[in-house]
Amino acid sequence: MPEGDSVYQLSKRLQFMAGREVTHTSLRVPRFATVDFTGLACDKVWPYGKHLFMQFGPEILHTHLKMEGTWSMHRAGARWRKPGHTARVVLRLADAKGDIELVGHELGLVDVFPAREYSARMGYLGPDMLAEDFDHDEVVRRITSQPDMEIGRALLDQKNAAGIGNEYRAEIGFLAGTHPARLVREVDVDKHVRLARRLMWANKDSPVRVTTGVKRAGETSYVFGRNNKPCRRCTALITKGFLGGSGDLERVIWWCPDCQPPGPSWRGE
Structure with missing residues (x-):
């Protein structure tokens, strides 16, 4: 299972998302299958411990890698390295050279909730070991x-x-x-x-x-x-x-x- 430093590094690689418009959304979990971020810009991406968060307007996409999860990036239309049935999140982001496709495979947790609920939902976690202001x-x-x-x-x-x-x-x-x-x-x-x-x-x-x-x-x-x-x-x-x-x-x-x-x-x- 990835540890906090792995998610921290993943978040750094995904900082390019900030400010980019979502051109396609596919959340392949039944509860959130109808969620659509298309047309919204990604406001920010950040880690907290082993958790990864992406904010799109008023909503947050919360994921956790658990044991097998991975994220990959491709140009839209490129062949995925992993089989399609393992994808749980597919996001396309606008880019001048052709849309970028971000795919979360075998994610152990996929959740979407209002940004205003972030503190209440994640307040059970202890201090983030990699926070600049670590307590x-x-x-x-x-x-x-x-x-x-x-x-x-x-x-x-x-x-x-x-x-x-x-x-x-x-x-x-x-x-x-x-x-x-x-x-x-x-x-x-x-x-x-x-x-x-x-x-x-x-x-x-x-x-x-x-x-x-x-x-x-x-x-x-x-x-x-x-x-x-x-x-x-x-x-x-x-x-x-x-x-x-x-x-x-x-x-x-x-x-x-x-x-x-x-x-x-x-x-x-």
Whole structure:
């Protein structure tokens, strides 16, 4: 699943949309099949955590990539790289050299709502990890208010901080020397949040996500995706497991058993 920095970069690539008129609209989800932005100009495009927003006049198009989603751009009439049945959003935008077609494939969420409802609808999200005015103290407050939650689940909960995904969760835990199942009350939350902000900010404009400082293939992460490979610090074999939870909060975790010893509550589920 793309993390906040991926959506941030996607939003940057889509800034060309601002001010362009929509010449064709096709939202291929039943609930919004009749929505038509044709004739309207795109006012702005922006990210918030893992969410992407486009405003067309009085309405906002809200999408989320989830696990499989992608966006592609083509000249109108060009053949799509992915099959047409995976398209959920198709927008054509006016251009002097020929309309530009923007296609969202396999999007996990497509929603349209009045712009005036933006704050009310998205207010449940925690501070955006990549916001210029990132509110560090608020993220710490939200996480520490759940002292009996595992730090790995708390970091992944978008109601605490918007944008942290599974890869960053794994790498933050390693750099902090914390097993992801340690309880919030047992760890230095301020340290974890500072690491999260630093890592994500350093990667926000990079085409390759790097947490080790080494951009060579296969050396960009400490523990993420490295099950049974030697720890880059101590050579102990990286371990993989699952952190208890439900829905989006139940995912694979990786850790070094020596650098990130589990706490007494860990049962290896």
